[in-house]
Amino acid sequence: MASSRSEFLSGLKAQLPILIGVIPFGMIYGVVAVGAGLGGQAAQAMSAIVFAGSAQFVAAQLFGAGVPGLVIVLTGGVINLRHALYSASLAPYLQQLSPKWKWLLAYLLTDEAYAVTITHFLKGENLGEGTVGDAPDNPERHAAFSKHWYFLGAGLALWGTWQASTAVGITLGAVIPQSWSIDFTVALTFIALLVPALRERASLATALTAGLVAVVAAGLPYRLGLLMAALVGIVVGVWMEGRA
Amino acid sequence: MKTWLVMIAIGLITYATRLSFILLLGRMEISSPLKRALQFVPPAVLSAIIFPELLMPQGKLDISGSNLRLLAGMLAFVVAWRTKSALLTIAAGMAGLLLLQALI
Numbered sequence: 645m646a647s648s649r650s651e652f653l654s655g656l657k658a659q660l661p662i663l664i665g666v667i668p669f670g671m672i673y674g675v676v677a678v679g680a681g682l683g684g685q686a687a688q689a690m691s692a693i694v695f696a697g698s699a700q701f702v703a704a705q706l707f708g709a710g711v712p713g714l715v716i717v718l719t720g721g722v723i724n725l726r727h728a729l730y731s732a733s734l735a736p737y738l739q740q741l742s743p744k745w746k747w748l749l750a751y752l753l754t755d756e757a758y759a760v761t762i763t764h765f766l767k768g769e770n771l772g773e774g775t776v777g778d779a780p781d782n783p784e785r786h787a788a789f790s791k792h793w794y795f796l797g798a799g800l801a802l803w804g805t806w807q808a809s810t811a812v813g814i815t816l817g818a819v820i821p822q823s824w825s826i827d828f829t830v831a832l833t834f835i836a837l838l839v840p841a842l843r844e845r846a847s848l849a850t851a852l853t854a855g856l857v858a859v860v861a862a863g864l865p866y867r868l869g870l871l872m873a874a875l876v877g878i879v880v881g882v883w884m885e886g887r888a
Numbered sequence: 889m890k891t892w893l894v895m896i897a898i899g900l901i902t903y904a905t906r907l908s909f910i911l912l913l914g915r916m917e918i919s920s921p922l923k924r925a926l927q928f929v930p931p932a933v934l935s936a937i938i939f940p941e942l943l944m945p946q947g948k949l950d951i952s953g954s955n956l957r958l959l960a961g962m963l964a965f966v967v968a969w970r971t972k973s974a975l976l977t978i979a980a981g982m983a984g985l986l987l988l989q990a991l992i
Contacts, residue, residue: 665974672978686891693899698930702937703898713894720898726929727905728918735913743911750907825985828957831941832964832981838934839968839977847931854932855939859949862940870936877932882925 648790655797658760666756666802667809669697672829674813675820676701679827680708684814691810695803696754698837699723701830706867715866722874730758734795737765741792749792752799761795846888850881956992960985 646654670691677687682704690700699720706716730753738746768791820826842848854877861869909918942961943949951958964981971977 836974855935873936881928
């Protein structure tokens with residue numbers, strides 16, 4: 645029977661292979677943020693306040709380009725909209741938890757923590773273990789009751805790694821010379837994230853449309869071309885999927 | 889000051905998004921058109937950032953062979969496609985760019 649402690653530890657362990665990829669991302673973010681003129685303190689604080697890789701990269705870049713605050717907020721917000729999907733997907737498993745747990749776990753809900761947690765929850769469901777937080781007084785359900793600890797383990801492992809690798813990146817960013825073109829790692833990081841997401845024709849059409857609109861609309865003030873391109877791309881994706 | 893306000897605002901929006909359905913399930917359901925639209929957010933945003941970075945590194949369109957970022961970026965696309973490894977993609981793209989810069 646799974647105790648809170650063993651659930652916590654297995655969540656942590658499940659996150660370990662993913663951390664190998666997270667460490668360089670965090671370091672690159674730290675380097676890029678400092679390069680964009682964000683102070684070390686602000687760059688580190690963003691990793692705790694926003695705690696979402698791609699939005700932090702983009703925000704740092706836009707800060708560097710001197711884009712108005714409202715546009716940076718809007719752009720960062722749109723990038724992070726996908727978390728609503730994760731929230732909806734995990735919600736049924738977390739219904740019985742206290743509000744305190746819900747507020748804490750929501751803070752730790754990243755792409756990476758979601759990926760391992762939903763896999764674990766779905767596996768448990770297939771074994772008939774019920775949902776998280778289900779009747780603690782029923783011993784047969786106890787395994788399911790401690791499952792939120794798995795989420796906590798995975799989430800905290802990622803959180804600690806992200807803060808630490810940001811700190812390393814900030815330190816490195818102060819010593820890496822401009823001529824190394826380290827800012828190019830932002831585009832490369834996004835290519836690495838984008839390519840696996842292009843699974844069918846609709847998402848491919850979304851990516852191509854958004855990319856081309858972004859190039860055509862690059863002259864718009866306040867970098868509004870980025871937002872516009874993303875919205876047009878999403879519309880095209882939905883339309884393509886509806887036709888299929 | 890502006891930097892901090894902007895960061896806190898993005899943080900609040902992100903947190904509200906993450907908390908949304910966990911807190912409100914039962915009182916609020918995610919509609920399926922919205923769900924369909926949300927799955928296209930990552931590819932749309934990512935390529936809206938990548939394309940201008942590669943195709944217009946100096947601020948204007950440049951699809952010539954002297955655009956080293958475009959060449960290195962295309963190499964990164966191929967590596968990402970073949971290996972699905974983020975580390976290899978970044979390493980190949982960076983190595984490609986630095987090598988081209990040294991050669992040209």
